[in-house]
Amino acid sequence: MTVIAVLGAGKIGEALLAGLLQGGRSAEELLFTERHPERSAELTARYGVAGVEVTEAAKRADVLVVAVKPQDIEPVLAELAPLVGPNSLVVSLCAGLPTSLYERRLPDGVPVVRVMPNTPMVVGEAMSAVSPGKHATADHVALVTEMLATVGQVVEVPEAQQDAVTALSGSGPAYFFYLVEAMIDAGILLGLPRAVAEKLIIQSAVGAAKMLAETNEHPVILREAVTSPAGTTINAIRELEKHGVRAALLAAIEAARDRSVELGKAHE
Numbered sequence: 001m002t003v004i005a006v007l008g009a010g011k012i013g014e015a016l017l018a019g020l021l022q023g024g025r026s027a028e029e030l031l032f033t034e035r036h037p038e039r040s041a042e043l044t045a046r047y048g049v050a051g052v053e054v055t056e057a058a059k060r061a062d063v064l065v066v067a068v069k070p071q072d073i074e075p076v077l078a079e080l081a082p083l084v085g086p087n088s089l090v091v092s093l094c095a096g097l098p099t100s101l102y103e104r105r106l107p108d109g110v111p112v113v114r115v116m117p118n119t120p121m122v123v124g125e126a127m128s129a130v131s132p133g134k135h136a137t138a139d140h141v142a143l144v145t146e147m148l149a150t151v152g153q154v155v156e157v158p159e160a161q162q163d164a165v166t167a168l169s170g171s172g173p174a175y176f177f178y179l180v181e182a183m184i185d186a187g188i189l190l191g192l193p194r195a196v197a198e199k200l201i202i203q204s205a206v207g208a209a210k211m212l213a214e215t216n217e218h219p220v221i222l223r224e225a226v227t228s229p230a231g232t233t234i235n236a237i238r239e240l241e242k243h244g245v246r247a248a249l250l251a252a253i254e255a256a257r258d259r260s261v262e263l264g265k266a267h268e
């Protein structure tokens with residue numbers, strides 16, 4: 001039995017706990033730490049997973065998953081330092097933080113794997129990218145990959161690509177939610193009841209996502225198949241081009257990448 005402790009069970013930490021439970025792990029295989037007792041009690045009531053102190057998490061867990069905000073990392077590293085060694089495995093989900101930060105602050109030889117997941121892990125559809133630090137072996141990567149594979153898909157990338165991954169798939173779900181929200185607003189503008197607009201757009205998003213995942217067709221081909229000559233879609237596409245939506249997405253994702261780099265630099 002591999003025991004996994006999530007240090008900081010906020011949005012992504014909770015998503016990981018929920019996804020791992022849904023993926024078949026038992027509550028006994030999971031632990032979490034939280035700094036507010038009310039939040040801890042709420043999570044235990046919801047999932048049956050025990051909230052513990054960091055000391056106990058380090059003693060009982062095979063994998064320590066750090067899921068605090070990057071801004072909160074220093075006290076966590078200070079707490080962990082006396083509790084971990086080369087037989088521990090630390091997994092960081094934190095945007096921007098390089099494995100070298102952990103390697104500097106923790107005792108020599110502690111293996112660290114950097115991961116960028118995303119929130120669809122609550123429904124078993126995460127996209128996670130893993131990168132080993134200098135003390136992490138292929139076995140460590142395999143263990144982390146196996147853990148994440150129960151909550152979605154996993155790729156291994158060089159750590160130098162993690163800031164780009166963070167901007168693309170880490171934040172990615174937020175861009176799709178934003179688009180859906182804007183499209184529902186468009187339905188309201190056109191006079192549809194909100195509930196109808198929501199159903200139309202959400203099912204269209206689900207259908208489009210399934211086509212992308214299952215047909216192996218390029219998005220351009222799928223879009224062209226919707227865009228009838230002198231039809232409705234091309235009028236909409238002209239407006240999207242006129243308003244620079246493609247350029248806005250490129251700039252937005254570049255800005256997210258830059259913020260990830262900045263978050264890492266704050267701890268140099």
Ligand SMILES: NC(=O)C1=CN([C@@H]2O[C@H](COP(=O)(O)OP(=O)(O)OC[C@H]3O[C@@H](n4cnc5c(N)ncnc54)[C@H](OP(=O)(O)O)[C@@H]3O)[C@@H](O)[C@H]2O)C=CC1
Nearest residue numbers: 008010011012033034035067068069070072093094095117
């Ligand atoms: N949300 C997302 O979609 C994704 C987030 N991430 C990464 O995951 C990390 C967490 O993000 P997110 O879940 O959004 O943030 P949250 O603020 O929701 O979660 C962090 C949690 O950790 C708690 N915490 C902070 N310090 C400690 C500590 N010393 N001991 C125990 N618990 C602590 C926080 O408590 P408090 O409420 O008091 O701050 C909070 O509950 C970030 O580093 C982020 O970059 C990665 C991929 C996707």
Ligand SMILES: O=C(O)[C@@H]1CCC=N1
Nearest residue numbers: 095166169170171172
């Ligand atoms: O917004 C953030 O910083 C985190 C990292 C990726 C997704 N959410």
